[in-house]
Amino acid sequence: MTQHRFPVRIYYEDTDFSGNVYHAAYLKFFERGRTEFLRDEGIHHSELAAQGIAFAVRSMDIQFDGAAHIDDLLTVTTEVAAISGARLTLTQSILRDETVLTRATVMVVAIKTSGGPARMPRAIIERFGTKA
Numbered sequence: 001m002t003q004h005r006f007p008v009r010i011y012y013e014d015t016d017f018s019g020n021v022y023h024a025a026y027l028k029f030f031e032r033g034r035t036e037f038l039r040d041e042g043i044h045h046s047e048l049a050a051q052g053i054a055f056a057v058r059s060m061d062i063q064f065d066g067a068a069h070i071d072d073l074l075t076v077t078t079e080v081a082a083i084s085g086a087r088l089t090l091t092q093s094i095l096r097d098e099t100v101l102t103r104a105t106v107m108v109v110a111i112k113t114s115g116g117p118a119r120m121p122r123a124i125i126e127r128f129g130t131k132a
Contacts, residue, residue: 003079004037008094010072020067026102027060030092033076034106037090041127053118055108058087066101068094074101080128086110086120088128 008029016022035045048054068074075095082089087109094102110118 003077004033004040006033006036006076006078008032008074008076010068010070010074012070014068015070019069021069021072023064026062026064026094026104029074029076029094030060030104030106033078033092033094034090034108036076037078043124043127048121049113051121052113053121054111054113055088056111058107058109060104060106062102062104064102066096066099068096068101072096081105083120083125083128085125086117088120088124 010021014021014025038044045054073096077093077095078090079092080088081091087107089105089107092104092106093100110120112118
């Protein structure tokens with residue numbers, strides 16, 4: 001299974017009063033990692049939107065194992081764990097120097113931009129079906 005890696009630099013705006021990365025900032029980093037993962041696979045949000053399809057996070061389970069700090073250079077990893085007709089489950093990690101700081105399992109679902117559920121586009125199922 002292919003693991004995609006995406007770099008993230010920590011800025012002052014990402015930290016809280018303690019100097020650690022604020023917990024909600026990790027959500028942004030995971031989102032960027034998922035977007036870059038899809039882009040690397042040739043899947044672009046703008047093209048999906050033109051087809052009336054978007055992705056929405058259905059659930060996310062996060063473990064915080066360590067803290068990141070200002071100026072850290074982190075790596076967000078993303079890989080497919082499972083795919084079905086309407087769901088794509090991804091595992092993600094945020095690492096500093098190969099040490100895992102945060103882990104997440106994320107389920108995204110396909111939705112219609114006009115509202116309501118949608119089937120996962122066939123091209124996406126075909127691309128990731130054998131990887132999961």
